[in-house]
Amino acid sequence: xxxxxxxxxxxxxxxxxxxxxxxxxxxxxxxxxxxxxxxxxxxxxxxxxxxxxxxxxxxxxxxxxxxxxxxxxxxxxxxxxxxxxxxxxxxxxxxxxxxxxxxxxxxxxxxxxxxxxxxxxxxxxxxxxxxxxxxxxxxxxxxxxxxxxxxxxxxxxxxxxxxxxxxxxxxxxxxxxxxxxxxxxxxxxxxxxxxxxxxxxxxxxxxxxxxxxxxxxxxxxxxxxxxxxxxxxxxxxxxxxxxxxxxxxxxxxxxxxxxxxxxxxxxxxxxxxxxxxxxxxxxxxxxxxxxxxxxxxxxxxxxxxxxxxx
Amino acid sequence: xxxxxxxxxxxxxxxxxxxxxxxxxxxxxxxxxxxxxxxxxxxxxxxxxxxxxxxxxxxxxxxxxxxxxxxxxxxxxxxxxx
Numbered sequence: 001x002x003x004x005x006x007x008x009x010x011x012x013x014x015x016x017x018x019x020x021x022x023x024x025x026x027x028x029x030x031x032x033x034x035x036x037x038x039x040x041x042x043x044x045x046x047x048x049x050x051x052x053x054x055x056x057x058x059x060x061x062x063x064x065x066x067x068x069x070x071x072x073x074x075x076x077x078x079x080x081x082x083x084x085x086x087x088x089x090x091x092x093x094x095x096x097x098x099x100x101x102x103x104x105x106x107x108x109x110x111x112x113x114x115x116x117x118x119x120x121x122x123x124x125x126x127x128x129x130x131x132x133x134x135x136x137x138x139x140x141x142x143x144x145x146x147x148x149x150x151x152x153x154x155x156x157x158x159x160x161x162x163x164x165x166x167x168x169x170x171x172x173x174x175x176x177x178x179x180x181x182x183x184x185x186x187x188x189x190x191x192x193x194x195x196x197x198x199x200x201x202x203x204x205x206x207x208x209x210x211x212x213x214x215x216x217x218x219x220x221x222x223x224x225x226x227x228x229x230x231x232x233x234x235x236x237x238x239x240x241x242x243x244x245x246x247x248x249x250x251x252x253x254x255x256x257x258x259x260x261x262x263x264x265x266x267x268x269x270x271x272x273x274x275x276x277x278x279x280x281x282x283x284x285x286x287x288x289x290x291x292x293x294x295x296x297x298x299x300x301x302x303x304x305x306x307x308x309x310x
Numbered sequence: 311x312x313x314x315x316x317x318x319x320x321x322x323x324x325x326x327x328x329x330x331x332x333x334x335x336x337x338x339x340x341x342x343x344x345x346x347x348x349x350x351x352x353x354x355x356x357x358x359x360x361x362x363x364x365x366x367x368x369x370x371x372x373x374x375x376x377x378x379x380x381x382x383x384x385x386x387x388x389x390x391x392x
Contacts, residue, residue, distance in 0.1 A: 187314040206361045
């Protein structure tokens with residue numbers, strides 16, 4: 001897998017010049033580190049120019065400034081001020097983590113080009129993929145960079161923005177464009193997403209399903225349909241209504257299969273683990289819920305795009 | 311497409327208001343959805359109906375005071391700005 005990954009990466013036009021941890025490395029050195037650590041290089045780079053500049057400063061600057069910098073009291077004040085700033089930063093970080101899970105969000109953006117390529121391929125052709133389980137490493141899920149089954153927020157976010165731009169493009173080709181329509185499209189798609197998330201959370205609560213499916217996971221899974229929508233609208237722009245319906249139909253069925261196979265592992269965890277076909281009232285209800293969630297995706301994909309292709 | 315975030319917020323506020331005005335004694339008890347009628351056995355499966363009753367009771371308890379505030383603000387804004 002490692003050579004094919006490199007070949008795929010080399011085939012792309014723009015190759016990011018960052019160090020990528022190879023997947024075949026045994027033990028996956030430091031799995032809790034989501035991003036490559038560049039802080040040491042940064043501090044080394046900044047430490048060197050700072051020393052000569054501070055030496056040069058008192059000589060080059062005017063005398064009141066030099067006196068200010070050399071005064072021990074102001075040195076103490078600067079040290080106190082910097083420690084106060086560090087404390088304040090710590091306080092802000094701690095409190096903002098309570099309201100807005102920034103550290104958890106970082107996990108969803110730990111992706112690289114190979115993952116994005118493979119995931120996009122999986123979204124349009126999920127029929128040959130065998131193993132849909134998310135790998136775990138000491139009780140925490142592995143970063144999306146190392147596991148193609150892990151949900152991420154990069155693709156949904158980018159796909160949403162691309163959808164809004166493509167919608168503007170489509171409206172422009174029909175001479176129906178005005179700048180506030182872009183905001184309307186974005187707001188409408190976001191409102192449908194919020195409604196979907198709320199409806200699914202409500203039904204998960206009512207049927208008392210205990211899953212490890214967090215809200216952010218749900219947003220990530222529901223955001224994958226924008227990829228199909230974009231390809232449908234672009235094909236509709238290039239090849240007319242026939243192309244739009246063909247590509248949209250294909251993407252609808254693949255998103256349907258993708259959602260069922262992914263949600264089955266989360267919602268129907270016990271039954272899916274054994275591989276037994278679902279039986280019994282409780283499992284049946286969960287299966288209906290999975291099918292309903294998956295069936296809502298093609299409906300929404302059609303509803304949000306049909307007015308763009310005339 | 312006129313379905314915006316603002317209309318979603320309006321719909322959510324109206325729905326929560328609708329849940330909050332369900333009267334405990336005059337209505338919910340008469341259709342068997344009262345809070346003291348929902349305590350079934352101690353089985354593992356609460357069932358959809360008891361989950362719904364729990365949800366209604368908790369929404370009514372939690373959202374009573376915030377709803378007063380939010381409704382007053384919305385009424386004021388609608389009066390001022392139409």
